Amino acid sequence: MTTDTTTKGATPDATAPGEVVLDARGVTMRFGGLTAVRGVDLTVNSGEIVGLIGPNGAGKTTFFNCLTGLYVPTEGEVRYKGNVLPPKSFKVTAAGIARTFQNIRLFANMTVLENVLVGRHTRTKEGFWSAVLRGPGFHKAEAASRERAMELLEFVGLADKAEHLARNLPYGEQRKLEIARALASEPGLLLLDEPTAGMNPQETRATEELVFAIRDMGIAILVIEHDMRFIFNLCDRVAVLVQGEKLVEGDSATVQGDERVIAAYLGEPFEDAPGDEEVAEVEAAEAHAENTTDAAPGKENDR
């Protein structure tokens, strides 16, 4: 056991490249009269990084929740390695899909190591009696879990902070810890919900490296992101979701060049788009506004 290298140990359900890991067909999600996601098809193959983009409110996170068992799709089905996903989120994790959250949801008052150990929950079996009786099996399993968790912390670069409380980590490291926690459940597919939100360029680049490293472990990745540079650097394929429907899917160049995508993000240009004249006018107005704000304290002094 202990001699296993990181890569080997991390990929128990790693599959041959090219095999379909996730297959969502015609996923539709309705909340009463509102259709948040309508007939979306998406496949993720093993060893692939797929991006999911779209303007705010396009239904990305709803679609994500359909993939992780938080919602059961109203229509359509989601298959993971050929099996329809169970409707409970903990069963989905046990099946092999792990996720991170858009707004970090760590167990803030647990240590970094404990957070990762919680992620190991599905891959260990020790129950209440084993914990109370503490037979040899318990100690062995606990030691193995700890070792695996430390390997993962090493992998994301948090090993020296194992005993810190998760809440005390800086923002970027909390994101890393969330990824490590998700990896601890030994997934075949990792879903990242805006992994670089709020990060500076260096941190974003580090995350990019991390995602590539995870892909190299044989884990397929589906990522939602608003940072276009990040997405187009990273992803083999990008799907664009607009108003609950999939607009385009393809490689970076296809999506970047697609006019409908630009329109969805920036809006259609109007008939008389602002020309140079208007721009100059606006600039003049701004300059004037600055002057007035400077004068404001003086006015107060007069009083």
Add this chain to the structure above:
Amino acid sequence: MTTQTTASGTPSTPATGAPSGLFGIPSHIGRALATAGGALTIVSTFTAWTWTDAFPGDLTIYGYPGGLQVLVLIGGVLTTVFGLATYGIKGLRWLIPAGGDAALKLAALATFATAWYTVLAISTELGGLVNLEPGGFFVAITSLAALVGALALPFEQPTPDFIDPDATRWERRKHQAAYGLAVVKAAFATSGTRRPLRSLPAYAEILIIVAILGLGLTVFTYGIGTPYDELFIGFLITVGFGFAALNKSGLVGQASQLTARHQSITTCGAFVAAALFPFTQTNDQYATLGVYILIFATVALGLNIVVGLAGLLDLGYVAFLGVGAYAAALVSGSPSSPFHVHFPFWAAVLIGAAASLVFGVLIGAPTLRLRGDYLAIVTLGFGEIFRITANNLDGTSGPSLTNGSNGISSIPNLDILGFDFGAQHDIAGVTIGRFANYFFLMLIITAVVVLVFRRSGNSRIGRAWVAIREDETAALAMGINGFKVKLIAFAVGASLAGLAGTVQAHVTYTVTPEQYQFAGPIPPNSAFLLAAVVLGGMGTISGPLIGAALLFLIPNKLQFLGDYQLFAFGIALILLMRFRPEGLIPNRRRQLEFHEEAEAPTVLSTTGA
């Protein structure tokens, strides 16, 4: 106009930020005054304070201290020793690893409060100052001098906030009050940096732990054995301020580091110390209190698994104690039980725990799908359902099982392997009575609960409980079957309470539905159990034990509170939640949760509970 208001608005304190005392006495005189005051207080406790022995405790004797004088003596010794230690005398410096001034102030305060409480109690109860002997006046003066001297010691003055010159008089007064509070707070704050704990040879560390446990046992035994109200109040004052002084001196912190280093030894030692308790008692009177406290504390610890670890607010927990007690009573051979069977104790224990387990699962399965407040309300309802059902299973309004409100009475004493729990036994020359027998049995049950709590808390299942408490959605996304894990917590908590219930049935002779209410004057009931957990500290082992002991002892000893008992209890709980929401013995996690602004001790050294 404006400049005037600003000037008057600035509090009339010396230069901000500069260290100075509360009184304008030079610090070297203040220190001398405090130390000498402490020493003279010690002397005064050997004199007579009043002329008549009408005041309980007999304070009329020259030559040795009695009653409340002993407590004042302890306070005086603390003050003197801390005073000497702040002079930097060799051999005493280990007493103040975190600086001595704050500790000296609190020790002087403890002495002053106890001494003045005694003097005032004598004056009011006997009708006037004329009842005081010179010794009484003397101790009042010396303890006051010690306090004044201690408060004159310099401390870091807080900087007053800027006052808006347009503020109304009310706002300004409010502001000054807030500043005054900040100054008082700063006066008692520790200034120096903590010295790290030196590492001693293992046997010395263990000896220190034994000494600490011995001290704990002595304090507890003294408190439980206080024969009259005045002494108990004096005891609370001295222990409260004295403990605060030790805490400020940094000794408590070092002690907890030391015990954390030798966890198993400390746990074993604590049980040995607890087992020695009956041997310190001459009759069974206080052993009764001991066994009731232990039952209460054990159930509170069981509740702590449900509330403290898994975060499930259970307001009907006492029902599980009731189920265990009823189950044991029904098979105990009691004449009022419909089953005329007499099972051996081990079988009764198994049946009691199993019945509670089944009841816990039955209640948990439908209710644990709820979260937060809803769960609390539903468990409250189920707790009451249990009591009312037990009341109605009397043969007239329901099947005959529990004998209704009369309960199951005349439960015979236990007899394990020929050891009759109802009779007296002589162990090592000390006579051990009925309650002491049960005390030992209950101690074993407590040990089981502590073991279960410690081991399950620090394992896969315990981590899952904490994860569910921290963030249920994230825990589910990590593959934790939330419902199942919560149900296990609920069932474990229930069966541990049932375990305690089986012993309780025999201790109290009678099991009636009225013992298992939601709230009532006598613990254990659900409200007091929860209060014990919250008061002591959620998620810790020693917290609920201490919380339960306090909650049982205080109403029991302060009989004069009478009808105001619950009122006083409520006030105390509000104050505690305002000033120390993490409980008396905080779990490291909880402490961080409630005091986010505190400088972060980033490393959580002991994982788990």
